Each structure stands twice: as C-alpha cells, then as structure tokens.
Amino acid sequence: MAKIADIGPDSVRFVCMWKKDDICKMAVLAFNIESESGKARAGNIQTDHGTIQTPIFMPVGTVGSVKAVTQQQLKLDVQAQIILGNTYHLYLRPGTEVLEAAGGLHQFMGWDRPILTDSGGYQVFSLAANRKIKEEGVIFQSHIDGSKHLFSPESVMDIQRSIGADIIMAFDECPPYPSDHNYAKKSMELTHRWLTRCFDRLAETPDKYGYTQNLFPIVQGSTFKDLRTASCEFIASKNAVGNAIGGLSVGEPIEMMYEFTDLCCSILPANKPRYLMGVGTPWNLLECIDLGIDMFDCVMPTRNGRNGMLFTTQGVINIRNKKWEKDFSPIDIGLPSEPSQYYSKAYMRHLFVAGEILGLQLASIHNLSFYLWLVGEARKHILQNTFTAFKQQMLPILQQRL
Amino acid sequence: MAKIADIGPDSVRFVCMWKKDDICKMAVLAFNIESESGKARAGNIQTDHGTIQTPIFMPVGTVGSVKAVTQQQLKLDVQAQIILGNTYHLYLRPGTEVLEAAGGLHQFMGWDRPILTDSGGYQVFSLAANRKIKEEGVIFQSHIDGSKHLFSPESVMDIQRSIGADIIMAFDECPPYPSDHNYAKKSMELTHRWLTRCFDRLAETPDKYGYTQNLFPIVQGSTFKDLRTASCEFIASKNAVGNAIGGLSVGEPIEMMYEFTDLCCSILPANKPRYLMGVGTPWNLLECIDLGIDMFDCVMPTRNGRNGMLFTTQGVINIRNKKWEKDFSPIDIGLPSEPSQYYSKAYMRHLFVAGEILGLQLASIHNLSFYLWLVGEARKHILQNTFTAFKQQMLPILQQRL
16 A cells, blocks of 8 residues: 655655555655654654664574574564665575565565665675675685675675665675775775765666665775775765665774764764664664664674573573573563563573573574664653663663673 | 363363462363274363363473474464473483472473373483393483483382473383394383382372373383283273373384284273374374374474475475475465465575574474374364275375475
C-alpha cells in the first residue's frame, strides 16, 4: 500500500512498504530527526522495506544469516529493524546468480525489513589473500578456494544491486592502523575517486527488484585530522542520503576513536544519518550516540556471545565462570526479552561448558536483544531530553564485570 | 490444579499438572489405549508433567538440551510432548549437585512437560573408557576427563532421582552385536538381577521433587529367540507401568530388528506402553508402530539433520546436493510447521555449504517437526482404523531419495 507523505524540504514522496507480491513505487531513503539532546539525535529512516528508528544497532548477518539466530527470533526476540549483509562473503557464497534467481537477499533469507550491505572493502583487505590494489580496483584471491577475483567500484555496485540491500556502501580502501600520513592520504584520495565511480555506476544502472537502493559514502583519512576533515568535506559535497565513518575502531586508542568521531560529526551534514562502522561495545555506543552517531554495526554481540561473553543491563558476564554454576537467576533480570528472562545463568554456563549449540544461540539472541534494548532506551531518553543523565548512569553499570 | 480422574481399573487417582509453585499430589504413570488398528495402538500416557499421546517420538536432549533447538521451538514448532535426557552425560555435566540445587532437570532447562532419562547403560558401554563390569556395577572412566566412576543399579536410580525425570530407565548391560549365546545369556541374567535391585532401590527412596518418577525395565537377550522370550517374561512379571525393548538397532539386519520387536510385543503386556529404544528412521517408526510399539527415541532426526540429511513428507533430501542450489521451494511443502514452510531448500543448502549454525538449527527443527507430525498422523489413522493403508502409502514416499 502506497501513500504520499510530505517528509521534508527535499520532495513529496511515496512511502511504500515492500510486499512480496505487491511491489509498489520506489522512494529514496529519507531521514527525519524527531528530537535532539545535546549532540544526540532521535530520528527515523524511511526505506522501501520499512522504517528504522534511530539511534539503531544493526545485527551482522554476514553471509545471509545472523549467526545462530533465526529470522523469527530476530524479529520477535531481538526486535531487529535492519540487518547487515556482507558483499565479499555473499559474492563468494551463495553468489549473485543464486541471489538474482531468488529475487534478492530479502527473499532468499526471508527478511522483509531493511538490509544494509557493507561493500566488502574491509574483507578484501583483511581476509583475502594476495591482494593487489590498482586504480581499477583490487585483485584478490578468495579465502575459501583461492580463486581470483577483481573488485572495482563498478563491480561492487553491480554485486550490491544483485544482493538487493536497501542501503549499499561505497567501495573504499581501508588502510591499516597505523598508517603514515603519505599512505593514508593516497589511500583516501583513491577512495574518493572510487566513490565518484560508485555514484556514476549506480546512476547508470537500475534498481533490480522494484525498490530503491541507496548509496552511503564512507569517510576515511586514518587518524590524521587534516585528512579526516578533507574526507568529510568531500563526502559531504556528494549530498548522499546518508554518510558513514569508516576506518575507526581498528586498533587505535579509544579516546582517539571518540575524538575522530566527534570531528567527523562536526563536519558531516546534520540532516543526514551518520553511520559509524564496526562499533562497538555498549559503552562505545552510548558515547558515540552522544557525539551524533545514528547507526552502528558490530560483530561483538554475536561473536563475543558465542564465546561466552554476555552484555547485560547489570554488567558484563563471562558465563563460563564457576561463580555462575548454581546461580539460577535469569540471564538478565533487567532485560524485557523472553529468552533472557526464561533461561538461567547456571543453565547457560552448563551449555557453554558442555559445548552445546543452544548456548551459542541463546547468547547471541540475548546480546542482540540487549543491544537493541540499549539503543531503544537511548532513543527514549533523547526524546525526553534526559540522554546525558541516562548515559552517565548507565556507563559504570554496563562496564562492570560481574 | 488437581482433579480426581477415574482412569481405569487400577485406581482412582489424582491427575495433576505440575506447576512451578504449586506441586500437587503425585500419581503413578497410567496408560490408556483409545483405539487399535491391527497391532497398532493409539493411546495416552498420563504423567505428573502432563499427558503424552501415543504413538510418540521423543527428541533426544542428551545433556539437558535438544541440540540446536530452544525449548520454545520444541514446544511451538516441533510440538514435542516428552523429551529424553541421558543419565551418563547429565551425571558428568552439570552433575547431580547442580541439578538438585536447581530443583531437577525440568526446572534447570525450563521444560515443564514430561522427561524420560535413559539410565546411561548404553553410554557406559559405548563411550566410557576402561570399563570393568562386575556384579556390583560398572567401573568406568569419564570420556571427558578420565575420572573414575562406579555405576550400579542403586547409584543410577539415585542419580535419576536427582535428575527428576518422570520416566526413568533400568540400569542394564548392553551386549555388543553380535554376541554369542553364552555371553548374551550371562549378560541378560545380570541385567535381570540388576533390574530387581533397581526396583528395590526405587522403593526405598522418595521422589525428590514432589511428583512421581516411574521405572521402565528393559528387555535384552540379543538376537536369540529363547533369550528374548525369557527376558520379556521376566520383565513382564515385574508388572511395571511401562516396558522397554533395548539392544536392538545395534547393527543387526533390519528384518531381524522387526522380527524381534514383533516377538517382544507378543509377550510384553498389552495394557502397558511399549518403548523401543534407539529407533529409528521414519519408515522404521511406521513398521514398528504396526508391530505394537508406542514410544520411540532416536538421535537420527537431530544428528542426521546437523549433517544435512532432511526427512520430509516427500522423501529424503541431502541438502548439500547441488540440485537444490536454486530450488526456492519450501523445505517441505507437506509439513505444517512454520520453519519448514518459511525457509527454502536453496537457502538451507547455502547455510550448510557456508557452515552456518542456522543450518544446523533449522535442519534439527524441521526433522523433529517431521517426526512428530509422522507419529501424529499414524495416531490419527489408528483412531480411524486406516493405519495399514496409511503405512503402505507412506513407506515408498518417505524412503525415496529426492
């Protein structure tokens, strides 16, 4: 069902919910700030697959599955609003042919809410073997079977068209940390030239499945103020529907991560969503919301969950610890999510000690539910203009090791 | 809430549903045959944790978890009515101290329907190292850490009391297949002496958690008609509330398995549930229901599921096969279970090829849902007296490799 909504100064547009058999008119992504509390913003992002309330955390579903969580659990327990897929991994498996035959990733995996795909830039640099960076793109060997591939701005846009995410990321070069200024500058400039090619390629190709796919550019510049500033300004000039900050949380000191996030937020447009890639812990999230970030993704809740690290409203738990052996209290008394109330710490510990798959599942669902709850609470407090007090109260509790 | 129900000739008794804070009067297990179709029976078993409709399949939750399935999925998707736990495994992890502190396995894992525990006899013989069989019991070394333990009829009854299952199994010796007649005879006689000690120990110890725990003896005798007959007669003389057939499906030819199942069913009491341990494939289940079996357990749906073998209403699928790569039809169009309708074969194949945990979960849920559906359909047809026709129709379909 389509209805016309007047969102803002940009244009009158159709707001459309995608239905499997009833593809309606497409609309570009729109962002609406409902309230601000200091630099923190509470808003909503409209996509053709539905609305996302910000600040938002996006569970990572690298290869078309948020590890160990069903799509039903994602909806009902985690209450995820948007998830991530990864272009590098999806390109290798199942591949664009299968995804196109399925009608896109939404159809393939059975997720009818928004999806964002990372461009694969980071994976090409961190996972693939024998990579060669050229002006054209990156030649690399698959970490799975050693086969050779080329990723260029154009091919990555095409692959992301095939995957069919609502938000697609620019193909960028991710310099290692630390990099010297010369390398970081050349890398940033390459990323900027690639960004222009991404936009060009997108403009000359149609959306593949009847809904709009929106490109977010990525700010780079390593940890050099002049480069970050230049990159933000270049990215801002592209007037994209949203902007991302890449290349942070790659090993730099935490204070530096906050410093550069703050810097980027001060330059990137205020009226567009700001996405800080690959961040972070629950306390990182609160600090960065306070700097003006609207969107986050991170493998931490799922990966660390599978390793027995539980983030709770009461603090951090290492569930294998013997102290939980006979603690029959719920995983997290403060979290209104069914699994987190239903299963006990002692049972979770047992599952992990016994190597049971259920432990991985429940830890992942719990941690993700917790992250979604946390950003939901942050949003509530921003709307009430009590975010700073909320953050100050939560930070010491969230970080304590139980 | 307790209500008095007149179940049968045995006695007027309380039928009681266990509630966490409202433990009511205990009652011994009762079995009621509602209908027969040839040798097949449709009935119900009443326990203090609720009713089980037979024929029934019992998912195996070895160490307090049906692998890769949450308790919510067990209830809602699989519609499991009773699950298995294993004494050997639970004794080692989490151990009786933790289980007692939790108030029993039901409380520990969050399962409020019936539980049956296997006595560990089979695991002691198949898993443990350095086992020594004596009249007293079996001394063995844990497969986890090499620690030494003694399992005797008395200690196994005590452990099962602590675990708190509604149905507990006798501690038996499981001879290898094949065994010579002399060995099988001595083993059977030992199992019979141990059975008497199991009953004695149970009679002198109280139910631990306020509900009745019921002992099922196990028929042995390898594949010798005279021994099986003797064992059935001995077990029948114990007048237990239910009886199990052990030591089959251990490598003998399938026709022999059916032959000995038929033999045992012809001797074991008709008015008590008959439990065939460790069986089997969907077609084994139908054949054995047709011989008079009421209860089954097997790791096949879960273990084979985790290895990519899906049992469906249309036949058997090896989901890794390339032929499923672009088959976007549901896992099983004939199975009214949400995950089996929601996810496609192509997506399942992708999950398995990519090594995703979600594949293990969905395959397990699907296969278990299928097994529960199958016994439910069998039951329906027994009630309608159309079971033979149902079986003949289903057998070729279920066994075909798709």
